[in-house]
Amino acid sequence: MDFHRHGAHKFPKAGLFASSAGRQWNGVAAELRSHPAGDLPAIVPTQMEITLAVRRSPNAHVSRKGAGIRQRTPVESGTIWLCPVGVGEDDINISAPLDEILHIYLPAERFDHLAALYGDARIRADAVRYLAGVEDPLLVQIGLSIHQELIRESSAGRMMVEAAALALTARIAQAYGHDRPETRARPATDAAxxxxxxxxxxxxxxxxxxxxxxxxxxxxxxxxxxxxxxxxxxxxxKTPYAFVSEERLKRARRLLTERKISLIDVALSSGFSSQGSFNTAFKRAVGRTPGEYRQHYS
Missing domain, CATH: 1.10.10 (Arc Repressor Mutant, subunit A)
Known part of the structure; x- marks a missing residue:
């Protein structure tokens, strides 16, 4: 499924600040866009779309109609819109330019896996309600963590995003489905x-x-x-993301004490996609650049 083709089709005039295209994220995608005032084309999504306003846009409103429901929402920091699978939007208008709007896309299969885990067929991507102006601090927190990784790649960032997508799917299914599942006991803990x-x-x-x-x-x-x-x-x-990030930085610190290994080879051997992202993540975690660390400890 090409999530980014959906974004290009739905937002043909929008600016694109950052995209997960090429990041190899599994089962989730994200785009950070700016939007001019005006109308958007009609579309019927084949994936779950969660939209989050990262920044307030003064005097701006988004008017939209889907599944026969008309909504008009001011664009404040943390405003959330949900557009479920199969809900045709045939009238979308943006009253004033919008800055830093995050679009997160989840495939319907994410919800199928959750339904299989808990044995509840009512957990479906097409059962999520068409909502605007959602006030949900948990969704905002998850969205901002994906936003942060999107604009500044980190060690084990792919894992963090995929774990965040799991949490996002679970929260949406639990809180915003048409038929909320009855409270069920958690799956039994496997002794092994x-x-x-x-x-x-x-x-x-x-x-x-x-x-x-x-x-x-x-x-x-x-x-x-x-x-x-x-x-x-x-x-x-620890979360899987935090554990992998910590282990990669441990390996990087060890390799930096070996003078024969170049900085780019240290970066690649530690799971970073480039020396630039390695430098940024290492300094943020350790307080020194890799070169400074090598000079000090060697």
Whole structure:
């Protein structure tokens, strides 16, 4: 599924500040856009779209109509719009220019996996309500974490985004479905889960230079991504993203003490896509650039 083609079609006149195209994110995509005033073309989405206003746009309103529902919403920082799968929007108008609007796209399969995990067929992407002006601090927090990674790539950022997408899917299904599932007991904890998480930890440490995904590591542990992320933190005390990021920085610090290894090779061996992103993430975490660290500790 080409999420970015959807964005280009729906927002033909919008500016594009940042995009997840080329980031190899699995099962989630995001775009940071600016929008001029005017009308948008009619569209029927085939994926779940979550839109978040990162910044307030004074005197701006978004008017839209979908599934026969008319909405008019002021654009404040943290304003959220939900556009579910299959809801045709045939009348969208932006009254004034908008800055820093984040669009997050989730495939319908995300909701299918959640439904399979909890055994509830009512959890569907097309069961989410068509809503505007949603006030949900949790959705805002998740959206801003994806926004931060989108504009500034970090170590293990792909894993963080994929874990955030899982949380985003669960929150939307739980809070904004037409038929909210009845409260159910959580799936029973697998007594072998610590051993499974230990296998995942060993796999991570053996593959730090690779572009790891939550789904791949969960498969090593023989757990669903939803169950894996919850169990991983229970066993290790860290999210998968935080653990991978920490392990990559540990490897980088060790490699930097070896003079024969170039800085770009240290970056690639530690799982960074470029020396620039490595420099930024390393200094943010350690307080020194990789070159300064090497000079000080060697």
């Amino acid at each position: 889960s610590p051993d499974r998480i230990n296998r995942a930890v060993a796999f991570i440490r053996d593959n730090l230079e690779r572009d790891l995904s939550v789904a791949e590591i969960a498969a090593v542990a023989c757990l669903s991504p939803f169950h894996f992320t919850r169990m991983f933190k229970r066993v290790t005390g």
